[in-house]
Amino acid sequence: MTAATEFEDRDHAMAHLAHLIATASGAPIDTPRLALGPATEALALAGELLGRDDGDDPDEARRAYLEVQRANALRLVGREHDEEAQLLFEAVLARSTDDQQNAAALFDLGLFHKSRGRFAEAFDAFARARDAGFEGKNLFFNLAAAATALGRGEAARDAWAALGIDLEVNAAGMPYGAVPGPVEVRVPTRGSGHGVAPVVPDEALSFEVVSVAPISPCHGVVQTPTLRDAPVDYGDVILWDGTPVAMKEVDGRAVPRFPLLEILRRGDERRFRFVALEQVAGDLDGLGAALPDGAELFALEARVEVVCPRCAAGDAFVKHEHGTPEPHRIIYGKLIAAPDLGLPSLSDALTEAMRGAGRVSLAVPELYDALGDAKRAGQEHQAFRGIEQVALRKGLAGTH
Incomplete structure (x- = not known):
């Protein structure tokens, strides 16, 4: 942690503060914050520098700048400081008469609201920053993003136009175009x-x-x-x-x-988890190709092992003569069904496809839960666990 007293003068300390805020702001918005990262250091440093300005002849512009930087540090450290950050931004904007400083503060306030999902407040702050003379790609991107979140297609279109990107607005009021x-x-x-x-x-x-x-x-x-x-x-x-x-x-x-x-x-599609045990590479692809339009199997994770074909087919717990080991895969994924595809017809098509799909075991219990078929759902849940048990017994659980 760097103290203000470690710098030769206040200007050097303020430059380091700006660097810390820029570093913390450069992290992606979804990145977990470090307990002792640059934002925490900036918060402490801004506090120390503000303490120096509590004398008889404070510099009002410098104090406003430091308060904005402290507000930025607070928003970057975490949500537990939101109330104090909001009050600091509001105090500076109510007191300062410097248009350029206010424009920058309004942009930072917009970033604060955007990071918290308050898009109406973010849009207002970004628009005020623009009107106060703030410029740049970041301003117009954030203005467009906030407008899009609010369904204000014309405002989003205008913001993109300022960046040289021509979009249209659809009947639902949302921006769209060749991207x-x-x-x-x-x-x-x-x-x-x-x-x-x-x-x-x-x-x-x-x-x-x-x-x-x-x-x-x-x-x-x-x-x-x-x-x-x-x-x-x-x-x-x-x-x-x-x-x-x-x-x-x-x-x-x-x-x-x-x-x-x-x-x-939210999309209107229905999504159902499945687990499959593939005995021949491509079996699952063949099964997916046999499904009707509007249904698609997505393989999301696959683990490979060489095991006996009958074990892989579900006979792992039945005494039998083991055949020549072959590569098999346990596959986790989702079955996607379009909103206009009836689930009963999807179930029938899946059952029929399974008959000609080769040596592949598939369990989709969530489909039958959605159909309200308690008996079939129970069987599918049991099959789901059974396929996983085969995987555990045969070592597929540990290999990717």
């Missing part, structure tokens, strides 16, 4: 309670990456389901923050990965 894609978005997840010997313990928080088809430069539709329990899933319309957390090259093209900002609309 290069796809992009990736990382989302926070927690264990689903399914799976054997998971790589990430169920109780642990982690990130999962989903592919998204952009509708605008800051929102789009999730194209892949999540494996663990997550706030978003296939078909949801989501909003992301503007600073990529990573870049990935796919087919010679750089694909940005953004942090999740907000869920704008």
Whole structure:
């Protein structure tokens, strides 16, 4: 922790404070905050510098600057300081007559509200910052993102136009246009309670990456389901923050990965977890190809082991002559059903597809839970556990 007294003069200390705030602000919005990170150091340093300005002849502009930086440090340290941060921002804006300083403070206030999901307040702060003369790509991106979250398509379109991006507004009042894609978005997840010997313990928080088809430069539709329990899933319309957390090259093209900002609309698709035991590579693909339009099987995690074919087919607990070991995979995934696809017809199609799908075992208990078929759901839950038990006995649980 750096104290103000370690610097030769106040200007050096203030420059270091600005550096600390910039460093903390540069972290992705979904990054867990460090207990003793740059924001914590900035909070202490801003407090010390403000203490120096409590003399008989304080510099009002400097004090306002330090109060804004302290408010920024408070918002970056954590939500437990939100009330104090809000009061500091409001006090500076009520007192300061410096338009340039107010514009910067309003932009920072907008970032504060955006990070807390208060998009109406964020939009107001960003718009006031713009009107006060604040400029730059970050302002207009954040203004567009807040407008999109609020369903204010024309305001979002105008903000993108300021960045040279031409969009239209659809009948629902949302911006859309030709946007290069796809992009990736990382989302926070927690264990689903399914799976054997998971790589990430169920109780642990982690990130999962989903592919998204952009509708605008800051929102789009999730194209892949999540494996663990997550706030978003296939078909949801989501909003992301503007600073990529990573870049990935796919087919010679750089694909940005953004942090999740907000869920704008839940998808109408139905999603059902499944577990499968594949005895021949491609069996699950063949099963998926036999399903009707509007149904799709997504394999999200696969573990491979070489085991006896009859063991893999479900006879692991029945005495039998072991055959020549073959590679098999236990696969976790989701069955996605379009909103207009009837679940009874999906069940019938899945049953029929299973008959000609080769040597693959599949259990989708959630489908039959949704159908209200208690007997079949019970059988599927038992089959789900049975496939996992085969995996545990044969070592698939420990190999990826």
